[in-house]
Amino acid sequence: MHFLIVVLIICFFIFLFSLYFLANDDLIIIKKDMPMNKIFNTAFLTAFVALFFARVFYVVLFPREVFFSILGFLLFPYFPGLSLLGGVLGGSVFLLVYSKYQNLPVTRTLDFFAVAFLSSLSIGFFGVFVLTGKSYFPVFIFSFLTYLILFLVFTKVFLPASFRGKIKNGSIGIMFLMFFSVIAFISRIIGGFNLFVPESAVLLGLFLVSAAILLREEVIGKRVRK
Numbered sequence: 001m002h003f004l005i006v007v008l009i010i011c012f013f014i015f016l017f018s019l020y021f022l023a024n025d026d027l028i029i030i031k032k033d034m035p036m037n038k039i040f041n042t043a044f045l046t047a048f049v050a051l052f053f054a055r056v057f058y059v060v061l062f063p064r065e066v067f068f069s070i071l072g073f074l075l076f077p078y079f080p081g082l083s084l085l086g087g088v089l090g091g092s093v094f095l096l097v098y099s100k101y102q103n104l105p106v107t108r109t110l111d112f113f114a115v116a117f118l119s120s121l122s123i124g125f126f127g128v129f130v131l132t133g134k135s136y137f138p139v140f141i142f143s144f145l146t147y148l149i150l151f152l153v154f155t156k157v158f159l160p161a162s163f164r165g166k167i168k169n170g171s172i173g174i175m176f177l178m179f180f181s182v183i184a185f186i187s188r189i190i191g192g193f194n195l196f197v198p199e200s201a202v203l204l205g206l207f208l209v210s211a212a213i214l215l216r217e218e219v220i221g222k223r224v225r226k
Contacts, residue, residue, distance in 0.1 A: 001133055002095030003020055003131050004076075004080065004132075005077055006130075007124060007128060007131065008051075008124075010127065010189060011120040011121075011127070011209035012047060013119070014120040015047075015116045015119065016040065016043060018115065018116035019039065019040075019043055019113065019116040020040075022112040022115060022159075023036065023039050024036060026108070028105050028169075032103075032104070034104060034105075038104070039104075040111070042099065042102065043113070043153060044096055044106065045092070045098060046091050046113070047058065047097070047162045049090055049091055050087040050088070050090055050091030050094070051058060051082070052090065053086045053087055053089065053090025053091070053226045054074055054084065054086045055073065055081070055082055055083040056086060056090070057085060057089075057090075058082055058083040058086065059081070061083060063190055064079075064080060065081030066079050066198055067173070068195070069078065070128040079168070082175075083199075084184070084204075085184060085202060088117075090172075094111075095109065096110065105169070106170070107168070107170030108169050108170075110172075110174075111159075111171075111173050112174075113173070114154075114176035114177075115172065115175040115176075116149070116174055117176070118147060118150060118151040118176065119151055121143075121147040122143075122145075122148040122151065123196060124220050125143040126140070127201050130183060133170055138190050138191070139190050139191040142186070142190055143186060147183070149153070150179055150183075154172065158171075158172050158175065159172065159191075166217065168217050171214060171217055174213050174214045174217070175214060177206060177210040178206075178207055180206075181204070181206040182193065184203050185200065185203045185204070188200065216224055
């Protein structure tokens with residue numbers, strides 16, 4: 001299971017590279033006089049918080065006696081179990097709070113982190129597939145291809161639209177959460193997992209909340225401003 005650490009490190013470096021590429025020459029970041037080391041510090045802290053909540057969610061959803069010891073909880077390569085949903089939720093909430101505390105442009109930061117995270121998701125699913133073998137082949141292939149296509153759509157369509165002011169800052173991050181909840185739910189169906197579990201309810205709630213925020217910001221808000 002040491003290979004899991006390698007996959008996570010590779011994904012994190014891809015995430016950092018994408019984040020640097022997005023934020024380094026961004027006009028809003030430059031106007032706010034935000035040095036890249038501040039962005040990277042936020043990225044490292046967010047990654048640690050996301051990893052922590054990924055473990056917490058998994059332990060809560062799939063409790064085992066070994067997880068309730070300090071070593072059993074921390075040594076996830078030896079006692080595997082991480083929840084991507086938990087990592088995304090925990091990391092997103094922390095990013096919003098910490099960005100505001102650090103006077104970063106919150107909505108822009110959320111957008112860039114979402115796209116940067118998307119850039120690493122396909123590699124992550126491919127790596128986990130290699131790690132676990134062919135047990136969940138349809139799930140990993142679906143996730144790998146879907147997140148790769150979604151990354152291309154975000155970078156070629158949504159990001160340029162955001163830069164031109166066609167969509168509001170923050171909408172890309174919200175759209176990521178909405179698409180993530182749908183993809184994760186479909187993956188559960190493809191994998192034949194039980195849908196009547198707390199994780200499915202959280203995914204449904206995430207989709208509804210994200211869709212409501214996106215509708216308010218991009219549809220209702222624009223009509224009101226007109």
